Amino acid sequence: MxxxxxxxxxxxxxxxxIVWFGSSSEQAAGVLLLWLVFxxxxxxxxxxxxxxxRVVTIERMLPARVRLGESVTSELYLTxxxxxxxxxxxxxxxxxxxxxxxxxxxxxVPRGERRLVSLTLTPFRRGERRVExxxxxxxxxxxxxxxxxxxNAPGRIRVLPPFHARKHLPSRIARxxxxxxxxxxxxxxxxxxxDSLREYVLGDDVRSIDWRATARRNDVMVRTWRPERDxxxxxxxxxxxxSAARVDNEPRLDTAFEAALLLAxxxxxxxxxxxxxxxxxxxxxxxxxxxGAALLSQMVDSMAMIDPExxxxxxxxxPGQVRSITSQHALIVVLTSIDAAGASTGLLSVLPQLxxxxxxxxxxxxxxxxxxxxxxxxGRTEIYRAAAAERALLDVARVSAAIRQLGADVVTASPAQLxxxxxxRYIALKAAGRL
Amino acid sequence: xxxxxxxxxxxLSSAGGTPTTVATPTLRALLRRSSFWIFAFAGIVxxxxxxxxxxxxxxxxxxxLAGDNAAPAGSMALVEVLRQQGVTVxxxxxxxxxxxxxxxxxTVLLYDENGYLDAGQLTELAEGAARTVVVAPDFLALQAxxxxxxxxxxxxxxxxxxxxxxxxxxxxxxxxxxxxxxxIPEGGHPLLTGCFASDAETFSLVQVESATGxxxxxxxxxxxxxxxxxxxxxxxxxxxxxxxxxxxxxxxLPTLADLPRTGPxxxxxxxxxxxxxxxxxxxxAAVAAAFWRGRRFGPLVAENLPVxxxxxxxxxxxxxxxxxxxxxxxxLDALRVGAVxxxxxxxxxxxxAQLDEVIGxxxxxxxxxxxxxxxxxxxxxxxxxxxxxxxxxxxxxLEQAACRAVKAGVVPAAEAAAxxxxxxxxxxxxxxxx
Numbered sequence: 001m002x003x004x005x006x007x008x009x010x011x012x013x014x015x016x017x018i019v020w021f022g023s024s025s026e027q028a029a030g031v032l033l034l035w036l037v038f039x040x041x042x043x044x045x046x047x048x049x050x051x052x053x054r055v056v057t058i059e060r061m062l063p064a065r066v067r068l069g070e071s072v073t074s075e076l077y078l079t080x081x082x083x084x085x086x087x088x089x090x091x092x093x094x095x096x097x098x099x100x101x102x103x104x105x106x107x108x109v110p111r112g113e114r115r116l117v118s119l120t121l122t123p124f125r126r127g128e129r130r131v132e133x134x135x136x137x138x139x140x141x142x143x144x145x146x147x148x149x150x151x152n153a154p155g156r157i158r159v160l161p162p163f164h165a166r167k168h169l170p171s172r173i174a175r176x177x178x179x180x181x182x183x184x185x186x187x188x189x190x191x192x193x194x195d196s197l198r199e200y201v202l203g204d205d206v207r208s209i210d211w212r213a214t215a216r217r218n219d220v221m222v223r224t225w226r227p228e229r230d231x232x233x234x235x236x237x238x239x240x241x242x243s244a245a246r247v248d249n250e251p252r253l254d255t256a257f258e259a260a261l262l263l264a265x266x267x268x269x270x271x272x273x274x275x276x277x278x279x280x281x282x283x284x285x286x287x288x289x290x291x292g293a294a295l296l297s298q299m300v301d302s303m304a305m306i307d308p309e310x311x312x313x314x315x316x317x318x319p320g321q322v323r324s325i326t327s328q329h330a331l332i333v334v335l336t337s338i339d340a341a342g343a344s345t346g347l348l349s350v351l352p353q354l355x356x357x358x359x360x361x362x363x364x365x366x367x368x369x370x371x372x373x374x375x376x377x378x379g380r381t382e383i384y385r386a387a388a389a390e391r392a393l394l395d396v397a398r399v400s401a402a403i404r405q406l407g408a409d410v411v412t413a414s415p416a417q418l419x420x421x422x423x424x425r426y427i428a429l430k431a432a433g434r435l
Numbered sequence: 436x437x438x439x440x441x442x443x444x445x446x447l448s449s450a451g452g453t454p455t456t457v458a459t460p461t462l463r464a465l466l467r468r469s470s471f472w473i474f475a476f477a478g479i480v481x482x483x484x485x486x487x488x489x490x491x492x493x494x495x496x497x498x499x500l501a502g503d504n505a506a507p508a509g510s511m512a513l514v515e516v517l518r519q520q521g522v523t524v525x526x527x528x529x530x531x532x533x534x535x536x537x538x539x540x541x542t543v544l545l546y547d548e549n550g551y552l553d554a555g556q557l558t559e560l561a562e563g564a565a566r567t568v569v570v571a572p573d574f575l576a577l578q579a580x581x582x583x584x585x586x587x588x589x590x591x592x593x594x595x596x597x598x599x600x601x602x603x604x605x606x607x608x609x610x611x612x613x614x615x616x617x618x619i620p621e622g623g624h625p626l627l628t629g630c631f632a633s634d635a636e637t638f639s640l641v642q643v644e645s646a647t648g649x650x651x652x653x654x655x656x657x658x659x660x661x662x663x664x665x666x667x668x669x670x671x672x673x674x675x676x677x678x679x680x681x682x683x684x685x686x687x688l689p690t691l692a693d694l695p696r697t698g699p700x701x702x703x704x705x706x707x708x709x710x711x712x713x714x715x716x717x718x719x720a721a722v723a724a725a726f727w728r729g730r731r732f733g734p735l736v737a738e739n740l741p742v743x744x745x746x747x748x749x750x751x752x753x754x755x756x757x758x759x760x761x762x763x764x765x766x767l768d769a770l771r772v773g774a775v776x777x778x779x780x781x782x783x784x785x786x787x788a789q790l791d792e793v794i795g796x797x798x799x800x801x802x803x804x805x806x807x808x809x810x811x812x813x814x815x816x817x818x819x820x821x822x823x824x825x826x827x828x829x830x831x832x833l834e835q836a837a838c839r840a841v842k843a844g845v846v847p848a849a850e851a852a853a854x855x856x857x858x859x860x861x862x863x864x865x866x867x868x869x
Contacts, residue, residue, distance in 0.1 A: 002730040003723055012720040015713050022709035032712040058455045095738040133458055135733025150458040150733045245746035307741060369747045374773060377827050380820045381758060387766030388754035390773040
């Protein structure tokens, strides 16, 4: 049961009769008593005439997924199975980060009928956003006292990573295509494979003329080459405690998601096989053997539920995990953070095992604030800050040098630049035939 | 892509037809669930009420000499005994009640502990009753009723014997010693009778015959009448003798009601009658408004929120450590190492270039003295924050000068070629590593 503002006003209106008829103290007290009895009776009658909110049947229609930053409509169908006309307010109790905004709607449902309440959701956090309950508040004909009940109507919507980096995809695919076209003039060798035979045109490398095919036909035929296909790429995501840190108001993990998605999209276009693994001390997400559109949708689906775990990454288990995915040579992209030498010993200790069989790229976010601080030298405090920033950059440089010495490749960039930088590195490796 | 993802299969979470379950309990369920607490609370209240009734509804001390007080300081024992003896005892709290109750042949007991009565009221009281027993009279009472009697201090004799003409005192024979006394002027007074003498002038009971014929008994020691001591010595006999002489006794303990009212009229007398009810009504409206605004629209929704860790926290912390410990040289070294690496890259030397090479090349292309470049990059030691800032500025100036010179194309081609081949040479012995 709840009261309404109208009831409060009605109670306060009792001032008029009390002042009017209350010439003496006792008389005024009597009028007060009468007024209270009157108001309470009115409220009770109103409550008794209100429709019961317990008889409402609720059905919920929800899209299963939404990309972060986009809006969806949540539909709620309320059926009045009671005998009275239901007038009231409905609150759809979504979690705050589902972005439901003002989630109270007025409804009028005649007996035995059904009404739709739709709500626009704009989630502002990745993951699974839930709603468990719907609260219905019905009012009587006078609108003095209300009945209220909370009904169970669970629903969930999976909010996928936004994949802002997909804007870089067309330009990178174009560069891949260029790579394809260049191959007829490229010296064939490692990293390329036979594509097709075609007629010789002026300007083709005479070394690529296939004499046997030329002999079979009247025209001069050349062989064309293209980058090797069906290479394996393993994207390994560090979801340990360092991935929770925010760089440019974005957790490292989310930047890593962006980079992984762009790389996966590019790789599947290039014809290579992608496997995705999110790991800290145990596997948090794994996508294996998917291709085409299914690959990306499976990846974002598994990413949606991954949150940074506040535990240390277990690097010693990483080679075993990689071995469980592939025993062939593969490009292994490790998305982690390169900080101080001390914090990176785990990574450095297992890199030789990985580089022995595979090509390894370690990608890490570089904090633009640190780069900016290193260049700002205003006063005493800023100089010490610049020194600390410089020291942090040197630490990153030292760890990067150590990683390179162990035979792996390093990509560091600001959060906005990391996905395209990683994609570029992949294209460069592919062009060099190192996959 | 986004279209395929967002318009993926629509999920119907609750099957149509089956009624939705209700999370809010009904009133009956609520009562049943909290019945234990309701009964427990009711039990506590009942026990408390019964306890209060059993303990007589009064606290341990109560009012001293009150006729309905069974505590040691009260006088209920005396009053009950008097009633058993057929005396009508009226308990009075104000002079008005005394006036109503007192008759021509009444006895009045007056115990004015806090001195509420003034001289006029005291005289009126003494004149209205045939016999008045004043317990522990104060100065004002003595002035009004027996001006010649004074205070006699505390009795120091071990036993008090009646030794006077008052029959009640004679029946009592002795009295609780060690109480306050009254003094009678030396040589006596025709209207005064003193009993229970401590010495020649001080007495524990003084009887005064007033001019109007009333008899006033002054008992300076209040303990004689209380429940604790009334059974000792001849206390009970004296009390019964003094108080039980007539059929009606008025037991009068003055209260605040006896004080004359003074000062301006109160607020309640000045305001119209409806003010208090309106105030009550507005308070009730405010309570209703609190319920209106305070009632939650369904339960709160819980959500786990991620931790927010800024990645630059460690850098800031290290900067503060440098600043607090004035680690100027250490800070400057960090800046220098960074500057040397950037300079080496800017002038086309590799990452692993030796320091002397970098200094030489930078000095050559910027046209400054190698010693000066060396001072800025290596030698100078800052002894104050001002020097540190100057050196930091010099480092930045050097970097900018080198960049400008490189853009203008000062770097000799031989230099660039040499550095390119050096890239792959083994690491030199002297390296600028922190």
